[in-house]
Amino acid sequence: MADSKSLNPRTQHYEFLGPPGAFLITVGVPLTIYGLYFTCSEAAGGCPPPFDNLFVAAVRAFNDLGWWKNLWDTQATILYFSWYAFVVAAWAILPGDWVEGTRLRNGGVQKYKINAFSTLLLTLGITTGYILRYGPESFTFIYEKWLGFVTASILMSVLQGVYCYASSYRGEKLLALGGNSGNFIYDFFIGRELNPTIGSLDIKSFNELRPGLILWVLIDISMACEQAVRRGGSLANITDSMWLVLAFQAFYVVDSLYNEPAILTTMDITTDGFGFMLSVGDLAWVPFVYSLQARYLAFNQFELGPVWTAAIVTLNGLGYWIFRASNGEKNNFRNGKNPKNLKFLQTERGTKLLTSGWWGWSRHPNYMGDLLMAIAWCLPTGFNTPITYFYPIYFAVLLIHRQRRDEESCQKKYGDDWKKYTEMVSYRIIPYVY
Structure with a gap:
């Protein structure tokens, strides 16, 4: 017990203004993701919608049970969880080198399987073949079911945050120095355990590079397909503005995954625990906020x-x-x-x-x-x-x-x-x- 206490001292310094700030961000991040859709979409009336009707429309929506039900889409949820399962299976099946991270304060090292780039190539190969076989209209479902996918990603984020917080109390775990305050709200948000794992799968590094980043590229491709359908159905009709966004963001993801070992020295991996802050950031914020430009260009096309x-x-x-x-x-x-x-x-x-x-x-x-x-x-x-x-x-x-x-x-x-x-x-x- 003495060794455990010396390795895992109580957190004395709060970030994000402590538990109140952690609570506000925990609630505010999902609301912001939804808010960016309802202030910039065709369904809402523009980007942004007319200001003279914005407040009245919001009040009316909040009081409409049908509006709340519209946030849930069973098919989108099944597709999202199937996507996550596919990425986990790719991590397990595809070959990859095992690399040691930085030495931990307990003297040990965490090992990471490096095959994120292979997972991306497999995903893009399957996606390309699907679009060539069935046409761009077959891959517009992410645009059409946007709200359902957002809700599914937030649900996954909450489930992982709760699981990692609960599992941090089982056995002798190495805790993050910043996430052991004893306050549930704060530790759940920041992340209590430094390196939560399931078997040999390191949850933190896995989420950091695979499901959210690769989904970001798939979302951009779906937005380009939506634009192509609206402009005659041919991929040749996609605007140069959409091609730029797709190329820039896809290249960023490709570069990040190709240089996967570089992430092992970042603060997220070496210092921060894995809690709701990282889970919602990796799984919901990155793919559905970072793709905003592509989604905008899907319904506002210009050269x-x-x-x-x-x-x-x-x-x-x-x-x-x-x-x-x-x-x-x-x-x-x-x-x-x-x-x-x-x-x-x-x-x-x-x-x-x-x-x-x-x-x-x-x-x-x-x-x-x-x-x-x-x-x-x-x-x-x-x-x-x-x-x-x-x-x-x-x-x-x-x-x-x-x-x-x-x-x-x-x-x-x-x-x-x-x-x-x-x-x-x-x-x-x-x-x-x-």
């Missing part, structure tokens, strides 16, 4: 032209270059490689902090690349509505929060060395701006 297309492609390419080059420098350095002879600060802990290259420009240059890509994904939707720009606004808030969490942890870890480092690298994310 960008070669000039705008080239400009947006250039911006996305710049963001990707910064993101990938900076992460490459960091991963090489962490693995004991320094091909560019980058400068660094030697800390008293024995570790080294990069102070040149991309990491000399700012402490989080990869975040800057991420933000540029996020803006590029939204530009194909034009400027007729601010709602399609929700993603980069939200993402900026998320990245700033992550940056502050990371730097607070580094301040405790490195002490005076961290102060020296921040004097050498003064900008947090964007040089000369922040």
Whole structure:
């Protein structure tokens, strides 16, 4: 018991304003996912709907039992849970290397099966064959059953959050340092157990890369098929704006899954527990919020032209270059490689902090690349509505929060060395701006 207590001390510091904030986010995230549909869809009357009727329509809907029943779709729920089962089966059946993660504070290591990219290729192969055989109209069901799929993904998120919270009390589990407060609401949201598993399946890393990210691509494909059907039924009629969104977001997913081992050093994997925050983020928020631009273009079709297309492609390419080059420098350095002879600060802990290259420009240059890509994904939707720009606004808030969490942890870890480092690298994310 003494060993367990020393390994799993009580959480003394709350994030997100503690239990009240955790409760509000737990309720607010699903409401936001639904809200983005009801403020940006044909069914609601536009993107956004007419403001003079918005409040009255909302009150009328909330008092209509039929409106609440419309949030549930049995067929969509069966399809979603079947999709999740397929991804689990692919993880189990497809070959993949087993890779060790970072060493845990109990001295052990977690092992992860690396085959997310193979799962994506299998999924895209099946999807492509299905569309070629039955036509684009056969793959518009995600657009048509959007609300049902959202509800199913939230249900799955709740079930996994409850399961992981309950199972964290069974046996001697290694808990997340930030999720052991003793408050049910807060620990359920943050995640109590660091690495919940079922057999050899690590639930956290699995959800982080597979079901939500791959579904995001499938949703974009469904939105492109919906647009193709409306424009004559041929895939050749899809607009350049839709192709850009599909290409950018699919490439991001492909790159993430191809570089799957890189995720094993992120805070989500090494530090955070797996609770409702990550489950709803991975399973519901990512696929159904990040695909907003494609869903908008399904019912608001327009061509960008070669000039705008080239400009947006250039911006996305710049963001990707910064993101990938900076992460490459960091991963090489962490693995004991320094091909560019980058400068660094030697800390008293024995570790080294990069102070040149991309990491000399700012402490989080990869975040800057991420933000540029996020803006590029939204530009194909034009400027007729601010709602399609929700993603980069939200993402900026998320990245700033992550940056502050990371730097607070580094301040405790490195002490005076961290102060020296921040004097050498003064900008947090964007040089000369922040």
